[in-house]
Amino acid sequence: MSHIHQVIRERYSTVTFSSKQIEEEKLVSLLEAARWAPSAFNEQPWRFIVGVKGKDENYKKIYDCLMEANQAWAKFAPVLVLTIASKNSSVTGKPNRFSQYDTGMAVGNILAQATSLNLYAHQMGGFSISNAKEFFEIGDEYDVMAVMAIGYKGDIDLFPEYIQERELKERRRKSIDKILM
Numbered sequence: 001m002s003h004i005h006q007v008i009r010e011r012y013s014t015v016t017f018s019s020k021q022i023e024e025e026k027l028v029s030l031l032e033a034a035r036w037a038p039s040a041f042n043e044q045p046w047r048f049i050v051g052v053k054g055k056d057e058n059y060k061k062i063y064d065c066l067m068e069a070n071q072a073w074a075k076f077a078p079v080l081v082l083t084i085a086s087k088n089s090s091v092t093g094k095p096n097r098f099s100q101y102d103t104g105m106a107v108g109n110i111l112a113q114a115t116s117l118n119l120y121a122h123q124m125g126g127f128s129i130s131n132a133k134e135f136f137e138i139g140d141e142y143d144v145m146a147v148m149a150i151g152y153k154g155d156i157d158l159f160p161e162y163i164q165e166r167e168l169k170e171r172r173r174k175s176i177d178k179i180l181m
C-alpha cells in the first residue's frame, strides 16, 4: 500500500467522528472537488443535499433517513450529505446510462479532497430512499444514491467498545489478480 498516493492510502470509513464542525471553506472545497470530476458528455449529473449539524434542517432530515445501525456512529459527524444522480440527459431527455457512474466519480473527488484536508467521509447505503425522496421532494428523474457522513476523526477512547473494535478492524481488499479479468 506504500506505493499509492497518500490521499488514497489514508482514506478509510471511520466510525469515530469528532463533533468538531468543518470550516466553511473546507466544506465548499469538497463540493468544488466534485464539480471537477469527469462525466460522459460533461453532463455533470451529480447532485448533493448538504446538511450541517445545528445549522439547517437538512441534517436532521438526512439523519432521520438512516438505519439505526448507521445512526449509532453517524450522529457524531457534523455534516451529512445526500448524494443524488440526475437520471436523464439534459440534451436528449433520454436516460443517461453513465449518471450513477459519473456521480460515483464526483464522490471519489470528494473523498480525495477530504483526505487531503484531514477530513474523513463514510458513505452509507443503509438509509430509507423513500423517506429521503419524500422529505426533500425528490422526483423520479433522480436516483437517490447514498448518504455520506463527513467530519474530523474523534478520540477513539470516547467511544463504546463495539465501535472501537470496528474502527480498528483490519481492512481487506481483493488482490490485483482477482480484479483483473
Ligand SMILES: Cc1cc2nc3c(=O)[nH]c(=O)nc-3n(C[C@H](O)[C@H](O)[C@H](O)COP(=O)(O)O)c2cc1C
Pocket: 011, 012, 013, 014, 070, 122, 123, 124, 125, 126, 127, 146, 171
Ligand atoms: C455505496 C456505499 C454504501 C455503504 N453503506 C454503508 C452502510 O450503510 N453502513 C456502513 O457502516 N458502511 C457503509 N459503507 C462503507 C463500506 O462498508 C466501506 O467503504 C468498505 O467496507 C471499505 O472500507 P473502507 O471505506 O474503510 O476502505 C458503504 C460504502 C459505499 C461505497
